[in-house]
Amino acid sequence: MTNASGVKPYADEWIADARSETRCEWCGEPERMPRIKLCQHCNRIRKKLEKTRQWVAKEKVNANKHKQFFLDFELAIIEEEKRSCISDGKRLKYLFEGVDSLDLESWLSWAANRIVSKSRLHSGIATRLGWTFTRSQQQVIAYLFWEIFHADARRNRWNRAVGEAGYK
């Protein structure tokens, strides 16, 4: 089957291919280490978390309140990094379960907010998105957004975790 311009609609195949990839169990990255089932990025965080937990437990024994605060903060950053990896993966899982035009509007708002700090730039266009793109096409667009945000999160994970941990 082809559409009016003679192009075969490919959205379903695209999502099926993306879904069939073997992915990191935390962040959804399509490359992972076979035995550990995590990508290198997440595995680095897993190892760092393990080491830091041991180190903090040992250091805390004789630490004063001031030092305890910094040890807790150090650990909270890495726990936040792990949480952030897992939330990337969850977002992808929800996306594979199905995307509607409201979801797509949310992805656009997220992008507009990140790039120009205007989360309402595309607010209220969900209905028109639904008229313009099929469900499958909306899912492909959302997936492309996920790839951008996921790549961005991998690059800035530590910095953002420092910010998040600071608010707790």
Ligand SMILES: [Zn+2]
């Ligand atoms: Zn990963």
